Amino acid sequence: MKYDDFDLDAELRSALRRVDPPPNFAARVLARTHPSWWERSRGLLAIAAGIILLMSIPIGLAEYQIRQRQAEAQNAKSGLVQALRITSAKLRHTQKLLRKTSL
Amino acid sequence: MVFGLAWNFLRDWSTAEELAQDVFLHLHQKIEELESPEHVKFWLRRVTSHRCIDESRRRKLRPRIGIYEVPEPSSRQSTRDPMLAANLQRLIGTLPPRSRAIVLLRYQEDLEPSEIAAALGVPVSTVKSQLHRSLAVLRGKLQRKSQEVHS
Numbered sequence: 030m031k032y033d034d035f036d037l038d039a040e041l042r043s044a045l046r047r048v049d050p051p052p053n054f055a056a057r058v059l060a061r062t063h064p065s066w067w068e069r070s071r072g073l074l075a076i077a078a079g080i081i082l083l084m085s086i087p088i089g090l091a092e093y094q095i096r097q098r099q100a101e102a103q104n105a106k107s108g109l110v111q112a113l114r115i116t117s118a119k120l121r122h123t124q125k126l127l128r129k130t131s132l
Numbered sequence: 133m134v135f136g137l138a139w140n141f142l143r144d145w146s147t148a149e150e151l152a153q154d155v156f157l158h159l160h161q162k163i164e165e166l167e168s169p170e171h172v173k174f175w176l177r178r179v180t181s182h183r184c185i186d187e188s189r190r191r192k193l194r195p196r197i198g199i200y201e202v203p204e205p206s207s208r209q210s211t212r213d214p215m216l217a218a219n220l221q222r223l224i225g226t227l228p229p230r231s232r233a234i235v236l237l238r239y240q241e242d243l244e245p246s247e248i249a250a251a252l253g254v255p256v257s258t259v260k261s262q263l264h265r266s267l268a269v270l271r272g273k274l275q276r277k278s279q280e281v282h283s
Contacts, residue, residue, distance in 0.1 A: 035216070037271055041239040044217035045224070047136035051149055054135065058156045 133173075133241065134180050140236050141184040143225055151187060155180050177241060178251045181233045188229040216274075223273050231266045234259055 134155050138148035158179060159172070166172045224235055230252065237248045245263065249256040 044220040045240040050135035
């Protein structure tokens with residue numbers, strides 16, 4: 030390896046010769062110029078998914094509010110039943126006392 | 133031309149292929165704006181060179197030649213010293229990206245300095261001075277390497 034006397038221009042031309050692209054290169058480029066159904070529809074599908082998501086948020090919120098109200102109503106009903114039971118017991122007790130005093 | 137430029141610039145088989153594919157896809161989108169085959173050729177050289185420079189700056193690539201990345205010998209097999217060619221390829225990879233692009237366009241694509249200047253969008257004087265400096269660097273490094281081996 031002695032590089033003292035060489036034609037750099039010629040050596041560069043030789044070292045930088047063109048290289049052929051890999052096999053099927055053109056086919057791969059062509060495949061990318063004609064995107065598949067999935068690649069073409071990806072944008073539309075993303076928009077559709079976004080719309081569905083946006084629509085599902087208020088629906089879910091309404092559903093939650095209905096369930097919340099139902100739970101509150103159930104609690105109120107239970108409270109009322111309990112209060113009525115207490116009142117009924119007190120009334121019975123008062124009736125008993127009245128009967129005893131009238132006797 | 134496109135793949136050869138990318139390969140000689142980046143020395144990375146898969147990156148060169150990806151870059152070349154991207155250039156052709158870009159060409160596919162722009163084809164109606166290009167007026168003649170010469171214009172297409174000029175556009176391809178310009179876009180490939182710029183993308184190679186950008187890619188090199190972005191990834192700070194150094195030449196990497198793996199055993200599986202050495203291309204198959206092309207039909208124009210050289211009869212010159214293969215070790216000298218390999219050393220030159222490695223040393224070209226150490227040049228700054230724009231200087232490397234200038235050397236490639238000059239010696240791979242056989243372009244004149246004015247054509248290189250047009251492709252890269254730089255003044256002709258810049259092309260000439262960078263080419264001159266790059267050749268001096270390559271010659272100096274090769275001679276130093278030769279002296280190291282012989283001493």
